[in-house]
């Protein structure tokens with residue numbers, strides 16, 4: 001499960017030398033596009049360069065899958081917008097053309113028409129008339145008319161309401177309590193079915209006594225055909241076949257140049273999964289993948305995370321390719337070597353602890369490509385696989401992505417955030433001194449130990465917390481990280497310089513959870529996204545439960561609200577108490593307990609504070625969300641067509657990259 005970045009709040013300066021690398025690429029709406037470096041790529045041996053190259057190609061071939069998963073109209077809309085952008089004269093109406101360009105940039109960023117984080121549909125600023133005129137004016141060969149009986153009217157009839165009517169496909173993932181979450185979500189994981197039908201369909205397949213259950217429904221769309229529920233599986237010969245065939249083509253190339261035999265087997269199993277769609281094979285693959293820890297180069301490629309499905313079953317497609325950051329990996333190796341100590345000393349009930357922690361492998365990596373649901377917005381840490389029994393029996397692999405965190409950090413220098421939102425010079429000094437390392441350690445702890453800790457009581461369904469499951473799981477991992485960030489053990493292990501450093505993370509966590517993350521929420525809205533709910537849940541719970549001792553407070557200074565922590569030690573005690581409770585909820589599958597915690601602390605927004613934060617934030621002109629362009633890899637060949645080198649370059653712009661991807665990796669038709 002991924003830990004998404006906390007944007008501005010986690011960005012603090014380090015003492016690195018200034019570099020000439022330009023991290024800033026583009027800026028529009030609430031988004032900023034950055035660039036990341038791939039340190040050391042040039043010095044890799046040719047075999048490893050080729051492996052990375054083939055795996056990046058396999059990663060880029062899946063782009064269209066995610067667009068289609070997010071909403072079934074996304075590919076058509078993207079095609080039409082790109083056609084207008086490239087073939088309709090700007091001079092006709094420069095202002096509306098620019099509005100269309102910005103809308104298209106947002107569609108690219110979100111892999112569709114819904115905000116990548118808020119999940120709401122965003123509306124074009126250009127008029128419907130402008131859009132219709134443009135569509136009718138350009139040469140129809142640029143439009144995906146093959147899907148509309150060669151008829152422009154039909155195309156417009158379908159796409160115009162989807163783009164312009166706020167009530168159509170309003171939300172990609174709806175989490176609102178009491179509504180039919182399936183019927184009201186615009187994602188493309190279900191069609192013509194109700195939440196009740198979905199729950200019944202998968203409920204009937206589950207055997208509570210099965211100790212090694214597959215991830216039901218993970219790789220298919222569930223539809224109703226002739227009154228019957230049918231799964232359309234994403235595999236070769238099934239749904240998304242043209243894209244998956246291309247992915248497999250490049251995975252086969254990668255198999256020829258793997259780092260090791262186990263890695264070859266891992267890729268072979270992944271190919272077999274793509275060929276059969278069999279979820280038992282997927283589990284086999286996951287087990288091989290999790291055990292395969294020795295290679296310098298590693299990758300993710302597949303249907304992995306389930307945040308896009310309100311019921312948390314269907315997985316979006318994503319891919320990354322990465323290699324070890326050897327120096328920083330020493331840090332996470334120390335943590336994983338001591339995994340049992342951390343498990344034994346955690347404040348949770350004995351019954352919920354693992355008596356033997358298995359195979360927590362942790363490393364710090366640099367990414368070489370981001371794709372699918374990791375692009376352009378990307379996680380900064382990843383812990384997989386998601387299947388509980390595999391984690392319990394075979395362990396999990398956990399990474400912190402350091403070339404991404406360091407790009408955030410460099411790009412945020414001097415943006416004024418700390419001056420505006422941090423209470424006093426004392427806290428600013430703390431963040432300045434320790435912020436980068438404590439933030440990275442928190443991610444390490446979250447991914448490498450947090451998600452891997454604890455166990456379900458026998459017979460508890462891993463989906464028992466339903467729509468609250470993702471938030472509770474993220475809270476559990478975050479709390480585990482917060483609890484140990486303050487433990488003297490980290491100083492003893494040489495991971496933190498002293499017993500004061502953790503305060504930097506405590507401050508930035510509370511400041512973010514209580515206040516600054518609100519900058520990302522639209523006016524009048526509640527919090528929907530699981531990671532954001534989790535952060536507010538933790539911060540609000542600690543605030544409320546520490547009230548009588550004034551552990552954390554809101555202070556008004558010159559008419560502005562600030563968060564102040566008065567008692568860091570007591571705060572740690574509260575972190576431990578909440579961790580114990582959240583672990584109990586998870587281990588017992590206590591749905592009502594999860595619902596109470598999330599609804600009471602994680603969802604509702606303090607409207608007055610929200611307004612203030614947004615006003616103050618707007619003045620800084622910092623984008624609340626960030627994403628990345630990838631570097632470009634180019635194969636150099638000799639006259640026999642053999643690859644002699646892979647060159648990397650960093651000069652591709654955002655629009656340039658998106659248009660190139662749409663041209664070179666357009667693997668799917670607009671209707672699937």
Ligand code: ZN
Nearest residue numbers: 001002003477
């Ligand atoms: Zn996580």
